[in-house]
Amino acid sequence: MNQVEIENALAGLPLGEIRYFDTIGSTNDYAMYWTQYGPSNLSIVIADEQTAGRGRAGRRWLTPRGAALAVSVILQPDQVEVGALSLVNGLGALAVSDALACLGLSPAIKWPNDVLMEGGKVAGVLPESHWLGDRLLGVVLGIGVNVGRAALPPAGSVNFPAGCVEEALGQPVVRVTLLREILSALVFWVGQLGTPIFLETWENRLAFRGERVQVIPPIGEPVEGQIAGLTSAGNLRLAIGKEEKVFSAGEIHLRAVFEDRPVFSS
Numbered sequence: 008m009n010q011v012e013i014e015n016a017l018a019g020l021p022l023g024e025i026r027y028f029d030t031i032g033s034t035n036d037y038a039m040y041w042t043q044y045g046p047s048n049l050s051i052v053i054a055d056e057q058t059a060g061r062g063r064a065g066r067r068w069l070t071p072r073g074a075a076l077a078v079s080v081i082l083q084p085d086q087v088e089v090g091a092l093s094l095v096n097g098l099g100a101l102a103v104s105d106a107l108a109c110l111g112l113s114p115a116i117k118w119p120n121d122v123l124m125e126g127g128k129v130a131g132v133l134p135e136s137h138w139l140g141d142r143l144l145g146v147v148l149g150i151g152v153n154v155g156r157a158a159l160p161p162a163g164s165v166n167f168p169a170g171c172v173e174e175a176l177g178q179p180v181v182r183v184t185l186l187r188e189i190l191s192a193l194v195f196w197v198g199q200l201g202t203p204i205f206l207e208t209w210e211n212r213l214a215f216r217g218e219r220v221q222v223i224p225p226i227g228e229p230v231e232g233q234i235a236g237l238t239s240a241g242n243l244r245l246a247i248g249k250e251e252k253v254f255s256a257g258e259i260h261l262r263a264v265f266e267d268r269p270v271f272s273s
């Protein structure tokens with residue numbers, strides 16, 4: 008990948024400025040810094056390799072050279088109402104899952120934003136907002152995709168099985184083509200943020216929908232129930248007997264329960 012190849016691949020999409028790096032600490036860190044200087048809406052930061060890639064809950068995210076996609080998209084504050092920030096999780100997951108569907112795959116979304124293929128996590132999303140006092144400078148939507156096997160984290164280093172797009176597809180993937188599909192889907196969905204079609208599509212793609220799952224809050228006991236769907240803010244509705252409990256992203260870990268045996272967590 009290089010700047011010219013990326014600009015050619017993304018030609019015609021209504022994006023802001025594109026900044027490519029052969030290697031960087033974290034594209035999200037760079038994009039967060041950039042929001043101070045008023046980049047145009049949908050400016051993007053892309054790197055071939057990240058040396059300090061970040062995942063959710065302070066975890067590391069591997070982006071070895073040549074094997075992954077690491078991109079951060081900057082959304083201007085006027086594009087995302089403060090109340091809609093949690094929907095940005097869905098925005099990233101919908102964009103990646105649309106792009107994988109274009110390749111002929113059938114991805115699922117482990118709420119809020121992990122994209123799964125054949126039970127393995129192939130992509131993760133890290134939305135972050137940059138505030139100056141009570142002023143929102145911008146929202147950064149970081150997307151990481153395991154394209155080839157070299158992007159897979161070492162076995163035993165993650166608590167959810169990982170997968171990669173090339174293995175799911177059974178053939179090589181041109182990263183800039185996948186990048187274009189992701190960003191063109193993102194351009195569509197950002198205009199639909201929080202609309203009924205946005206929420207319905209996110210909900211319809213949820214992994215473990217209607218199945219028993221365990222949600223693990225940061226404090227207190229795990230709660231078991233069935234995934235009932237999403238609220239209008241993109242929070243998770245869990246049916247527990249005849250009652251319903253709502254969980255917001257960032258607050259919980261989710262794991263599927265099969266035959267009373269929890270097998271996955273993240």
Ligand code: BTN
Pocket residue numbers: 032033034035036057059060061062063064066068070076077078079121130131132133149150151152
């Ligand atoms: C997760 O834990 O599932 C979220 C992973 C998000 C990784 C992406 S890669 C591009 C961007 N830069 C980062 O440092 N993290 C995100």
